[in-house]
Amino acid sequence: MSTDTVRAHDHHAEGTHDEPAHGTLKGYLTGFGLSVVLTAIPFWIVMSGAIADRTAAALVVLAFAFVQIIVHMVYFLHMNTRSEGGWTMLALIFTIVLVVIALAGSIWVMHHLNTNMMPMTVEAAGALP
Numbered sequence: 001m002s003t004d005t006v007r008a009h010d011h012h013a014e015g016t017h018d019e020p021a022h023g024t025l026k027g028y029l030t031g032f033g034l035s036v037v038l039t040a041i042p043f044w045i046v047m048s049g050a051i052a053d054r055t056a057a058a059l060v061v062l063a064f065a066f067v068q069i070i071v072h073m074v075y076f077l078h079m080n081t082r083s084e085g086g087w088t089m090l091a092l093i094f095t096i097v098l099v100v101i102a103l104a105g106s107i108w109v110m111h112h113l114n115t116n117m118m119p120m121t122v123e124a125a126g127a128l129p
Helices: 003-013 024-047 056-077 083-116 120-125
Strands: none
Touching: 024 056
């Protein structure tokens, strides 16, 4: 075996290569614990009626869901700005921008269709053959 091959192998064994980091048991247990809490609290809010206003309860549940998405991405998918040279985070941001554009555009179109459609009155409905 040549000296260069041995050095390359030793370099690989030192862990200086650019492979994604694997999680630790502590990290997985922390993520699991946070996921359980972030699921149990909204479940309790809805089942007990702790927040009487339905709109406020829905917004609180959505906020907990958003936080849980972040917890899953950090603790289970190991997403950060350093993994894969930042390309996974860039791809995530691009995907979020596309989803927001698609959702906002769909809501905008549906809203304008709803407000600009000619309303059908009872008299007009009775006049149809």
